[in-house]
Amino acid sequence: xxxxxxxxIVLVSHSAEVAASVAELAKGLAGGGTEVPVAAAGGTEGxxxxxxxxxxxxxxxxxxxxxxxxxxTDLGSAVLTVKALLAEGDELxxxxxxxxxxxxxxxxxxxxxxxxxADLAAVEAAAAEAYSYRKV
Numbered sequence: 511x512x513x514x515x516x517x518x519i520v521l522v523s524h525s526a527e528v529a530a531s532v533a534e535l536a537k538g539l540a541g542g543g544t545e546v547p548v549a550a551a552g553g554t555e556g557x558x559x560x561x562x563x564x565x566x567x568x569x570x571x572x573x574x575x576x577x578x579x580x581x582x583t584d585l586g587s588a589v590l591t592v593k594a595l596l597a598e599g600d601e602l603x604x605x606x607x608x609x610x611x612x613x614x615x616x617x618x619x620x621x622x623x624x625x626x627x628a629d630l631a632a633v634e635a636a637a638a639e640a641y642s643y644r645k646v
Contacts, residue, residue: 517624517633518547518573521617522566522592523584524559526552532614536621546624547573561591563601570602578605578630580620582637584613605630611637 519536523529529552537548549569554560570579579602583589592608595601607630609616616637623636 514575515577516546516575516627517577517620517630518549518570518575518579519617519620519624519633520566520569520573520579520581521548521550521552521613522561522569522581522588523550523552523613524561524588526550526557528552528584532617535614536617539618540621540625546621547575548621549573561588563591563595566592566595567601570606574603574606576605578607578633579603580607580609580624580630580633580637582609582611582613582616582620607634609634609637612640612643615640615643 521529521533529550533548533550540546549572551566551569554562573579581592583592596608619640620633620637623633
């Protein structure tokens with residue numbers, strides 16, 4: 511399956527290293543099959559801690575294949591930045607959705623589900639379902 515019809519995933523963290531590592535983990539756990547378009551948008555343009563609307567918008571554009579873009583965030587101000595971009599209306603690709611999910615587990619679930627060719631609603635549901643994962 512080509513990535514032409516896959517949901518794109520954007521991982522927004524206050525840290526560039528955290529975003530990149532979670533993206534690598536999620537892609538690695540999804541297996542070597544279909545290459546889901548995943549982009550990390552971490553930190554600020556200057557490499558500091560924080561979030562950047564510009565980096566998030568660029569990441570979303572880079573993974574948009576027309577099937578929608580699922581955006582997962584780590585902490586509060588990342589959520590606010592994505593919500594502000596969505597409110598602008600023209601900063602993010604059509605079909606971009608902020609997904610309420612745990613960052614690491616949700617990212618893995620989103621990428622694994624997107625790799626099956628699932629639509630945006632299914633990717634969002636799988637990521638959100640990660641809230642129910644029990645560890646003990």
